[in-house]
Amino acid sequence: MSLGIRRHRKRKLKSEINVVPYIDVMLVLLVIFMITAPLLNLGVDVTLPDGKAKSLQQKQDPIVVTAYADGRLALTRAGESRPTAMESGALTAQVAGIVRNAPETQVLVAGDAQASYQQVWNAISTLKEAGVDKVSLMSVPGAAGQ
Template identity: 50%
Template sequence: MRTRKKRKLKAEINVVPYIDVMLVLLIIFMVTAPLLNLGVDIKLPQSTAKAVSVPKEPILIGVDKDGKFYLTKSGSSREEMSADDIVKQVAAIVRQNPDVPVLFGADARVPYGQAYQILPGLQAAGVTKVGLMSQPLQDSK
């Protein structure tokens, strides 16, 4: 009769599959990162108004051509939110720092009423000054 040798069990984790998965994810993220659209395409109305110098990093509120609202706080990326959520967040920031500038820009293709719906909420929340953004007037030569 043959006797079998008993093997000792190994209590080690095989990390090779985890490394493979990590490398595949790294490649996927490296390929898709440049494809992400970080900005929102807004075609601002044109104006002859002079540019305003802003001493602090402003809070930007934007409305794209589809009527979606976006908030960009100082030092952070643009987030899509509802108008009520934007009003709450901007009101909280302005309560902490009343001197922070608030700028509002809407795509020229958005109906006025849809873009306007956020302004009364900002006023009721205590935001006293809201700047309206526009593009410089293009010379048609």
């Protein structure tokens, strides 16, 4: 009698999908993409734009931080005609002192045409460390569209 009972108990088909192999493949692809993604990060040379906009009239002369292609920074204080090259720490201290005494002072960043975006961004980060809330970028007026 037990033989008859065992024969009637056949395996039922499962209607579920076994997702374990798909998870394995997905994890392998994830590892491959995590390894190859940083290798695909290529640098792009950018020529900073020229602008048609007219310059803004300010009551006070702005201070200008210049970022050069080799990573150097220079500061041109209000009323000066030539930039003074200085290290990042000294520049931070100088700008922090100027902004502390006159918070309404406009701060501009001028990037050399051959300077990479990273050098300009480093100059902006240095100014943020000095406590400057608003930073403007300089361009060459009137040269666009020629």
